[in-house]
Amino acid sequence: MISEKVYYQKNIPALGNLYLRPFNTQEDSIVIHDWVGREYAKFWGMQDYSLEKVRAEYEKLQKHGQVYLGFYQQRPAFLIEVYDPQLDSLSQHYRVEAGDVGMHILLAPPQTPIAQFSWHIFRFVMEFLFDEPQIKRVVVEPDARNEKIHRLNERAGFVYQKLIQLPHKLAHLAFCTRTQFFTAIQQENSMHNSVAHESPEHQAVLHLQPVLWSKINRSLIRKAISEFAHESIINPTLMGYEGVWGVYEIVADSPDAVYQFHAQRLCLNHWFIKEDSINKLVNQEQSLLDAPQFIIEFNRQLGIDPHKLPTYIEEISNTLYGSAYKHTKLGVSSDALVDADFQTIESAMMEGHPAFVANNGRVGFDGKDYFNFAPECAKKFKPVWLAVHTKKAHFACSEELDFNRLMLSELGEVQINEFRQQLINRNLKPEEYLFMPAHPWQWFNKLVTIFSADIAQQYLLFLGYAEDEYVAQQSIRTLYNVSHPERHYVKMSLSILNMGFMRGLSPYYMGGTPGINDWVGKLLAKDSYLQRNGFYMLRELASVGYRNPYYENLPVKETPYKKMLSALWRESPITIIKPKQRLMTMAALLHVDSEGVALLPKIIGASGLTTSAWLHRYLTAYLSPLIHCFYEHDLVFMPHGENLILVMENHVPVHAIIKDIAEEIAIMNEHLVLPEMVQRVQIAVPEEMKVLSIFIDVFDGFFRYLNQILVEHMDFPEQHFWKLVAQCIYTYQDQHPALEEKFKRYDFFMPEFAHSCLNRLQLVNNQQMISDLMEQADSLQFAGNLPNPIAQFKRLSSVNSATNEILSEA
Structure with a gap:
């Protein structure tokens, strides 16, 4: 807590002198009683208090905390309350740490407007608090409805972690460390004036700074070398060793440019590169690291079509632009994310897809679009609502739903009636139209021009915006409803180029999506193993697809x-979790913050489990149901980090939730008799390629990176990790002896498997990686075989003894 002071004062250049003195309960309560009774102070929660009750409240508060009255121009201008969270009900909602202090701030009633007055006061209070060396972190719990204080908190560096229910309000729990606050102030000071702070032009380039630019170029080159070497596109030469590190060299298309670096070779031909060891020589002289230039220098080896190279360079540049912003974004430290809520973690992810080098291309977004719609910016926005004529649009839904019920749950009766009235006012029949959301970017950049004929002929009408606000998810075209989290996700066409695809949605695919989801949902629901495991699929319950005849023909x-x-509309995971459970994107297990601190060790540490025990729980929740669906149902998913949501209890994964179903599942049994609507996802795959759905999508696509996190940040031997993976599979197989023939036919302990490559796909055609979604296997790019990291455990004699051995070694 703060030591006793007579006053604290500071001269603010843009404002004048501010000072504090301890609160005098008898005299100052008269002033505060006037303040808290006014409408602007409704969130203070004392509007109906008498003067005596106000006095009593502050006498009580001063027994365990401190209260100060702040002055500007010799008049009372603000009040601050400082308290120990350990003695407050707040302690029931998070783990209080040494150096934590709680703070409330109330401004005097507004009189003569002063530019940035609230911000100057807020900054003054934070500087006052951090003037005390023992204070390490400020904790606040503002009313969820108080948008003004949220803006001030975020500007000062506070990290919003989760919503909490306090006795008198629904509140956000937010934290600000000393470093976060002074980083925020440093960023403020880099802006020349308040106009620049508000300027989109300035905001668009604020994060592009020389030192940071050098750092993120080095990081992206590290990833490029690692992934291109993994896919045998480039072939580093071993020059020697320095301790456990191999010293390697790669030579560009022109032998004048040479890159040297230190690396360890992990399982699955994974290149764990020591980032600060990367050195570039041009004509034997040291040169700056530049990621776009790296692509140009190695273009012949990468095999990019010269006509597609400019677009790929643009994607690399855009990836760097986004990375720079993520590194300057306040409050995304791994420590802060341990107890963060679902959407805070979602927007804090730094890396994007772990395999693709150009993984945040987003070709089509301009600087303002980035800050409005990129998931890491976490800006709330509203979809555009359209009326589409049933002659050109089709609605499909699950068996238990219909269009009216969907609209009622998503829009509410008042909004539906307002939209219907708009149609009536235009002499149109509401029953001939469907309502659908569209991404604002899509409306302004594509629909108003390309669909102008349909707009002119009133097949397609702009209705406006509804009340609910959304934020973009990692998949960028999927939005999460932050106004009503229990309502559906909305996924919409977004015609930007990102990671080898234009991110549209086919109206034909959308027409069959709910039916496919119904069928798969029933299959999983009647599977007793999956029900015991808790594996859940977020169903895509409804869709609207609109066809433009110019392009259809x-x-x-x-x-x-x-x-x-x-x-399309997808279930919200909020509706299926229990009290005290939290949601977290599985991508968070690979998260490393801007200071190089990994999140996974923090989560495991908070759980109280050993690393082996935690990983065992994780593999049971994630890998076991995938193995079961493969063997029992010939059903495979696209289970990468962004497509999986982990249900956490006490920082331990207890269940896995899979999403993105209709476009990314397959039934690999062409002999199975399926309903007509499901046959689209039934594919013929060569027998030897079926196992790749686990080997490539899980082992190579996620576990390879998880393994490096464990090795690099936890000193956890990779042999221990792959033993745990083997044990998980053997445990499943022992529980299902009836599937023994399939276990032999599709052997997950085979010595090696074909290496299907993602970057090779993108480099061949960065604008359409897969030419035909119905025949995806024809587009795959291979690079020899990868040694299977669990093949060495094929002869494990006893699952139980293996388990004991693993746990004892960890």
């Missing part, structure tokens, strides 16, 4: 122009 089969206006 073109001879070309696949074109982004056929996928410009569709939407």
